[in-house]
Amino acid sequence: MSSEVAGADAALLRGLVPEVLGILGRRGAGFAAAEDAVQDALVEALRTWPADPPRDPKGWLVTVAWRRFLDATRSETARRGREERAEAEPAPGPAPDHDDALELYFLCAHPSLSSSSAVALTLRAVGGLTTRQIAAAYLVPEATMAQRISRAKRTVAGERFDRPGDVATVLRVLYLVFNEGYSGDVDLAAEAIRLTRRLAASVDHPEVAGLLALMLLHHARRAARTGPAGELVPLAEQDRGRWDTALITEGVALLQAALARDRLGEFQAQAAVAALHADAPAAGETDWPQIVEWYDELIRLTGSPVARLNRAVAVGEADGPRAGLAALADLDPALPRWTAVSAHLHERAGERATAARLYVEAAALASSAAERDHLTRCAARLHTGSAG
Incomplete structure (x- = not known):
């Protein structure tokens, strides 16, 4: 702790x-x-x-x-x-x-709470973390986090412990926790997996299993995501020998059992994409056409613009960069990562000058230092290649 x-x-x-x-x-x-x-x-x-x-x-x-x-x-x-x-x-x-855990999950993910409040309350009431630890994980002052938790508790103060809740809302909160990764002295990705395992033990729902599978499959690649100096390593360049095969095996088994129940949900669809990446011995052997099909399912379920953006990347791999750029043209350029995806597809199409310019623009829009540095290196690589 x-x-x-x-x-x-x-x-x-x-x-x-x-x-x-x-x-x-x-x-x-x-x-x-x-x-x-x-x-x-x-x-x-x-x-x-x-x-x-x-x-x-x-x-x-x-x-x-x-x-x-x-x-x-x-x-x-x-x-x-x-x-x-x-x-x-x-x-x-x-x-x-x-076991009161299930009721607490529902209470802490109450629809009247904002996402940030629901996450903080879940980590404290269900996860047992202190206010200081939660504040450190989210890089905010402890007093700020204490106020956020106090407001959240006041919001749900009149709610009963035993009222039925929405599993989908709970899953979204847990996925938000997972995507924070590691910060401060708390590994939020590992904490999210622990809490999702506990939820899976309390409720029999295919989407709970789907989310747990998705977390495990992503977490399995964690050791390979960064290089010796902490630099970001893209999926295609990762050393797959560093992937955690035990987590992959568990995640795939959970996903298969969930899919067999024929109640497809968004987390099962995302886990299916992750499983196809995990199943490929090398990046060049990835089953991109099937990944495109799973993104089609995900878009049908959610209409998510992010899913459409990821589908454009998959189309670019399955049918070529021109097809990927055509799919990308239908999306809003203001989407996060749109410019980075465009740069990648233009590079694959051989348009190095355009790709270099777009990498520079994408770096300026990056949400993290690691992503910014990676995109800057991509631009520098193309500029160096052009000069050579």
């Missing part, structure tokens, strides 16, 4: 957070108050467990969190109802087994 958890079993703690939250909720605590109490208990666990680990970790967290909740309610008011709740405090002992 970080240096602040030295000696504590951080993975165990984070895994218990949703269960403890659910127990407090069933005892009558509102979500916002329960979440605050559990965070307090978590901090106390990080402080005391290394020297004095409990025999029943979940029971310990439940007891401490419940007492913190009672302390908070007593400080607010001395009304009889809350005093009666205090008197009903259960004796310490083994906590009951009940």
